[in-house]
Amino acid sequence: MDVMTKAAKRMIPGTPVFDGDSAQQGYAINAMCYSFNDDACRKEFVADEEAYMEKFGLTDEQRQAVRDRSVLGMLAAGGNVYYLAKLAGILGLNVQDLGGLQTGMSTEDFKAKLLAQGLTERRVAQ
Amino acid sequence: MSKVIGGLFSSHVPAIGNAIAKGLQQDPYWKPFFDGFDPVKEWVKQAKPDVVVVFYNDHGLNFFLDKMPTFAIGAAPEYANEDEGWGLPLFPTFQGHQDLSWHIIESVIADEFDPVTCQKMTVDHGLAMPLALAWPGVSEWPFKLVPININTVQHPLPSPKRCFDLGRAVGRALASWGGDERIMVCGTGGLSHQLDGERAGHLNPEYDRFCIDNLSRDPEALLNHSSLDIVELAGSQGVEILNWIGARGAMLGSVKELSSNYHIPISNTAAATVLLESCEMAEA
Structure with missing residues (x-):
């Protein structure tokens, strides 16, 4: 029986395509950003970023990207811009x-x- | 009988909310965009729609990646505009039209669509912004709302053809509704823009003009591209044109373009506003 394999992905230069793989990889950082709809959560993040990232179980790569304020790093770690925009707001960007x-x-x-x-x-x- | 009297198609950039809050409508940066709404404000004053059916995409307010519907139809008694993370001033809560929502749901499912149905639903700038521009400063919205959410966040997205066909099914539902409401459809988002990646800031006036020019006369021309083709042409958020395509699909008869406004830049976006009127209304 043939094993199902994923079709080759279409690459668009300089353009992240947020697909199932990204959604799975980025779940934790996006979940953290989704929580920022609540002002109390925004304040909790600002008060202690590391503890807040721990609470949401961000991967090491995601935590480092947040520490570095690296947007491309967050995207590479599965972040989606619709959610990251909420973090950007907290950071004043x-x-x-x-x-x-x-x-x-x-x-x-x-x-x-x-x-x-x-x-x-x-x-x-x- | 109820009638679809017209369609409003507009960008929904969050920064517009800031500009409204700060009263920047006459500011040289913002004026060319806000002026595009003058004919829209006049038209809604005359046409007085009782119901607005909005095709839009949620921006991580009502939906998260834990449950991400391709199509979702609101059937709630009301829809609050809530904080999306930036603490911006909020627009008034929208009143729903539950009977019409369920009629649309039943009708599109009979037409073999499979939407998620939402009896509780919050709405973000992606829905509210064009309405706030068309009815500036209202303390109560003078219409009832039916929101239809299209996934433009997580690929694979529905195809342009699928969105248009959903719109057609919604249009048939509206045509078979027994009420006497005057219904406006609305498609929000776009046009070309990209917030993420090394290509951030990408704009494509040529593709945008293709969309604007064909919206009234040949909307099916927009269905020749796939959703990924549109990402490549219009940018990763330019694919929000899917909402326009859905809303245009819901206008079954012939239409006339009353106004169109295209302006670069608003924030990182090529912003557009198009108003279409149903021809039978124009003749009535």
Whole structure:
């Protein structure tokens, strides 16, 4: 009998595709981030990050990425950006900061790159 | 008989909530986006929808990875907008329309869809933002809500065709509903943007224009790409266009574009707002 094997994954450069493998690998860090919907949990994390990561059973790789504030590290460890965005909020980072951190640019340069593509196109039916 | 009178399609960037809270509608950065809602505000004032059926994606408020539905339909008495982790000001609670929700659920299951049904459901910016822009500053929403959540978080995502077909099934459910409500559909999210990875900041105006231009006249053109094709074209969160595709599917008859606004950048996003009206309404 043939053994079922996983099909080769489609790779999209520079673009994490959060699939079942990532969801399984990243469960703990994403669960921690999901808890941050509750303000009391945000405060508990801020008061003692290590204890909070222990409580959710983060992997060593996930803990190190959080300590290093490494967004790419958190993604590589299975983090999903919809959940990581809640941690980013606690750390005072907006999505432009995250963009800069992941692309090796300053936040200002990242914003400037977006603004350089600026355009407005509008239609209103008469 | 109830009628689908129109459709609102709009980005739902969380930073818009901040801009609303700070009153930045006239700020040069924000104005080109907020101005895109002027025709929408006028239209909802005239058209007065009683019910809004919103296709959106939850951002880790109501759903977590422990149970991640591909499609979920709300059948709750009310839907609170709750803290998503940033402590932002909250929008008023939405009143549900349970009878219509269950009618939609029964009808789409008869049409061989298998949605999760939710009698308790909270809603995030992904649902509330376009409505807050269309009805700014209301203390009570002047309509009842039916939320339909599409998984855009965990791959494999449903295909664009599947989302469109779900929308078609919802449209048939709305057409067979015995009430006399005026129903607006809404699809939220997109357009091109990517928050994560080395390609963060990716935008694709060419693909976005393709979507906006075809939304009214040939929505099935959007079904030729797979969900992963869309991730590649529009970015990992640009795939939220699936919500637009679902909502457009629910508009069964011919439609007319009343307005469209496309603006780069809002936060990391190519932001768009499109208003479609059902043609039978325009002629009535």
